[in-house]
Amino acid sequence: MFRRKKAETTYELLVDGNKIQVTRKRIKTLRLKVNTVTKKIRVSCPYRVSEQELIDFVQCKRSWIEKHLSKKIPSAKKELPINYVEGDRIPFRGEEYKLHLRIGAKKTSVRIEDQAMVLASKSELNKEKKEKAIHEFYRTHLKNEIPKLIEKWEPVMKVSVNEFGVKKMKTRWGTCNIRDKRIWLSLELAKKSPELLEYVVVHEMVHLHERLHNQRFKNFMTLFLPNWKELQKQLNGRID
Numbered sequence: 001m002f003r004r005k006k007a008e009t010t011y012e013l014l015v016d017g018n019k020i021q022v023t024r025k026r027i028k029t030l031r032l033k034v035n036t037v038t039k040k041i042r043v044s045c046p047y048r049v050s051e052q053e054l055i056d057f058v059q060c061k062r063s064w065i066e067k068h069l070s071k072k073i074p075s076a077k078k079e080l081p082i083n084y085v086e087g088d089r090i091p092f093r094g095e096e097y098k099l100h101l102r103i104g105a106k107k108t109s110v111r112i113e114d115q116a117m118v119l120a121s122k123s124e125l126n127k128e129k130k131e132k133a134i135h136e137f138y139r140t141h142l143k144n145e146i147p148k149l150i151e152k153w154e155p156v157m158k159v160s161v162n163e164f165g166v167k168k169m170k171t172r173w174g175t176c177n178i179r180d181k182r183i184w185l186s187l188e189l190a191k192k193s194p195e196l197l198e199y200v201v202v203h204e205m206v207h208l209h210e211r212l213h214n215q216r217f218k219n220f221m222t223l224f225l226p227n228w229k230e231l232q233k234q235l236n237g238r239i240d
């Protein structure tokens, strides 16, 4: 005859005001876990350990538990939506520019004047139209800057880019079509510093040497941009 495996049991226990989820199971030692996101405290406990021993154990770990409960959740830096009203801060080239709306112009235009981004238009524009004008400004900026970077790096890297494009991309900063030697860059890069834009361009151009993000790829990156890891951290997102 085999001994029937004892079923796991889970119950809640209150220790020093903290709700603890206890699971009794076939293990050798007590295990404590704190989920810093859900703030749940869980203890896995061997059958042989008494309730009092369990409570003592949790009390011993009190400062450790407190520390983990107070841990801040690393929130993904979400950009707040911009409403494009006078004085709003508009990101551009790694900085923020105060939006200044100027009515009575001949046509819609966006330009930088000192630390302000001036959006001029004939009459008052709605939010969508203002956003569209600024996105056009971003696009124009990138279409001016990217060719300079490609020209700078082509002879250094000994590759050639046939074509580049700028588009809205939800999840990536850039992509590269190796066969066509075409690179795509995210419109969002207009918000980032020139160093970060250059980093993404170089990354995509390295793909013309190496398709994968392998060691060879990384060696190329280090050769061309020794601080690329730091830049990647700053950019914080996926590059294909």
Ligand SMILES: [Zn+2]
Pocket: 203, 204, 207, 213, 239, 240
């Ligand atoms: Zn890549």
